[in-house]
Amino acid sequence: MEQTSQLKLKAPSKLEHIIFSKWVVYLLLTPALIVLIGVFFIPMLLMLVQSLTDEQSNFTLANYALFFSEPFYWGVLWQTIKLSTFTVLGALILSYPVAMFMAQSKGKIRAIVTFLVLLPHLVSVVIRNFGWTIILNDRGMINTILLEAGIIDQPLRLMYNELGTVIGLVDSFVAYMILAIATSLYTINPSLYKAGAIMGANKVRNFISITLPLSLPGVYSGIVLVFSLSMSAFVTPTLLGGTSVKVMPALTYQQIMFTLNWPLGAAISFILLGTTIFLVSTFTKVTETKRYKVVFKS
Amino acid sequence: MMKLRFSWLGVITFFILMFTIAPFLVIVPSSFTSENFVSFPPEGLSLKWYTGLLDMPGLTSAVIFSLQLAIVTAILSTVIGTLAGLCIAKYNFKGKQTINTLLLSPLALPALIIGIALLVYFTYLGLAGSFTGLLLAHILITIPYVIRFVLTGMATFDDNLEKAAAIMGAKPIRIFWDVTFPLIRPAVISGTVFSFLISFDNVTISLFLVSAENMTLPLLIFNYIQQNLSPLISAVSTVVILISLIPILIIEKIYGLDRLFGLNSNSH
Numbered sequence: 001m002e003q004t005s006q007l008k009l010k011a012p013s014k015l016e017h018i019i020f021s022k023w024v025v026y027l028l029l030t031p032a033l034i035v036l037i038g039v040f041f042i043p044m045l046l047m048l049v050q051s052l053t054d055e056q057s058n059f060t061l062a063n064y065a066l067f068f069s070e071p072f073y074w075g076v077l078w079q080t081i082k083l084s085t086f087t088v089l090g091a092l093i094l095s096y097p098v099a100m101f102m103a104q105s106k107g108k109i110r111a112i113v114t115f116l117v118l119l120p121h122l123v124s125v126v127i128r129n130f131g132w133t134i135i136l137n138d139r140g141m142i143n144t145i146l147l148e149a150g151i152i153d154q155p156l157r158l159m160y161n162e163l164g165t166v167i168g169l170v171d172s173f174v175a176y177m178i179l180a181i182a183t184s185l186y187t188i189n190p191s192l193y194k195a196g197a198i199m200g201a202n203k204v205r206n207f208i209s210i211t212l213p214l215s216l217p218g219v220y221s222g223i224v225l226v227f228s229l230s231m232s233a234f235v236t237p238t239l240l241g242g243t244s245v246k247v248m249p250a251l252t253y254q255q256i257m258f259t260l261n262w263p264l265g266a267a268i269s270f271i272l273l274g275t276t277i278f279l280v281s282t283f284t285k286v287t288e289t290k291r292y293k294v295v296f297k298s
Numbered sequence: 299m300m301k302l303r304f305s306w307l308g309v310i311t312f313f314i315l316m317f318t319i320a321p322f323l324v325i326v327p328s329s330f331t332s333e334n335f336v337s338f339p340p341e342g343l344s345l346k347w348y349t350g351l352l353d354m355p356g357l358t359s360a361v362i363f364s365l366q367l368a369i370v371t372a373i374l375s376t377v378i379g380t381l382a383g384l385c386i387a388k389y390n391f392k393g394k395q396t397i398n399t400l401l402l403s404p405l406a407l408p409a410l411i412i413g414i415a416l417l418v419y420f421t422y423l424g425l426a427g428s429f430t431g432l433l434l435a436h437i438l439i440t441i442p443y444v445i446r447f448v449l450t451g452m453a454t455f456d457d458n459l460e461k462a463a464a465i466m467g468a469k470p471i472r473i474f475w476d477v478t479f480p481l482i483r484p485a486v487i488s489g490t491v492f493s494f495l496i497s498f499d500n501v502t503i504s505l506f507l508v509s510a511e512n513m514t515l516p517l518l519i520f521n522y523i524q525q526n527l528s529p530l531i532s533a534v535s536t537v538v539i540l541i542s543l544i545p546i547l548i549i550e551k552i553y554g555l556d557r558l559f560g561l562n563s564n565s566h
Contacts, residue, residue: 039419239523
């Protein structure tokens with residue numbers, strides 16, 4: 001006791017300490033902030049300005065107006081939203097059982113499943129998409145098997161269309177959904193199930209009244225993540241959707257790299273970002289109010 | 299009853315995991331085919347596509363370029379990110395929360411938009427299509443990961459160890475190298491390895507910044523796939539999978555992949 005008070009007395013004056021650490025703070029943060037401002041904030045600002053100017057560098061909203069006046073562009077935006085929604089649904093269906101299995105298992109098994117969920121995710125999306133090409137193309141694995149088994153006599157069109165795109169997107173992003181749901185399932189207090197059982201609830205009842213409602217925060221954040229990622233995915237729609245699937249990122253890419261209409265390309269990507277943020281925040285708002293309603297009812 | 303239900307869930311999980319691993323299960327065998335078109339199951343057995351790798355135009359230079367880019371990115375991001383991460387974890391200063399959010403913000407925006415913004419910017423600066431441009435872009439998107447690794451590593455850090463060293467008369471630099479750094483080393487190394495992986499895999503940002511002379515491996519594959527589906531790509535992909543597996547296993551060994559939770563949110 002006496003020693004600690006002595007140590008306190010012997011510590012250097014507070015003022016000195018503050019000055020020292022303030023300089024250290026600046027020193028440590030400077031490189032990261034330089035990169036952040038120089039390679040992120042300034043470019044983003046420049047892009048925003050670019051989308052709001054015409055050839056004579058005058059302020060204009062023409063690029064945004066052009067997008068909204070053209071039904072073709074509307075169609076592309078709608079297609080993007082539609083595909084992202086299907087991707088979310090697909091990911092949700094595949095994720096829930098895996099997340100439940102992860103929550104029910106322990107130790108080694110859970111670690112192995114987690115590893116297998118994350119593993120594909122750490123290899124380039126181009127390579128995973130190429131793998132799907134081998135499975136889905138006209139002479140691919142599924143068509144070969146079905147043709148040889150005599151189930152079909154014409155190869156099924158499984159890629160270079162919306163189906164292939166959604167399969168590829170689900171595969172790309174399912175890991176986020178699984179982890180989001182699993183984390184919320186991990187936090188469920190097991191005694192709730194005991195309490196449920198004591199009250200006479202069977203497995204199904206327990207699932208409906210305990211597991212499902214308590215996993216909803218994870219489900220919601222998984223939906224938000226997968227939806228936002230799908231909206232801005234470029235590689236998978238290009239490789240598995242081909243030319244027949246037109247999505248916003250591909251449209252942007254085309255404007256930037258081929259048509260070389262940078263202002264329009266920049267405007268399109270901001271419209272994409274704005275739409276995504278709008279849809280995601282509406283979704284969050286709706287699900288949150290719903291949750292409060294449940295609280296007030298009970 | 300309990301056991302039965304459990305195993306059903308296990309069976310379903312098994313099939314879903316097979317779905318997510320399916321691309322790898324077909325790529326590797328298909329690279330050994332003796333046919334000239336990717337097929338599964340592969341016909342015949344041959345190594346001709348692996349020897350063919352040497353003749354694939356641009357492959358060797360793309361591999362070397364990607365490795366160089368990923369290594370330099372990993373080193374620079376680790377240094378910059380670790381400094382910033384330590385600062386946020388250890389010091390209390392005004393606006394700390396805001397700075398933390400801002401430093402992680404590159405991960406919140408779609409890679410596509412960052413790619414376009416950088417293309418516009420680098421064109422003004424004359425850096426479009428250069429190594430430096432790609433390097434800056436990759437550093438930008440990997441720093442947030444390093445910071446997050448360091449912050450998680452520091453979450454369990456005991457400040458008293460540093461205080462003890464200071465009381466024993468150690469100088470700040472010595473405290474850092476002998477006390478602080480060894481304790482966060484797994485987090486820092488994982489950050490380095492993860493940065494390497496992100497840079498080595500990146501497509502969406504590199505897409506806008508590569509040029510014919512400076513071509514990364516994923517972009518070379520991306521361009522090639524759109525023209526033809528040759529087993530050559532299976533062979534290239536198998537090699538890339540093997541290269542990627544090394545960093546993945548290192549992270550799993552020293553840090554645990556499961557701790558990556560929420561870390562990887564913008565790798566596309």
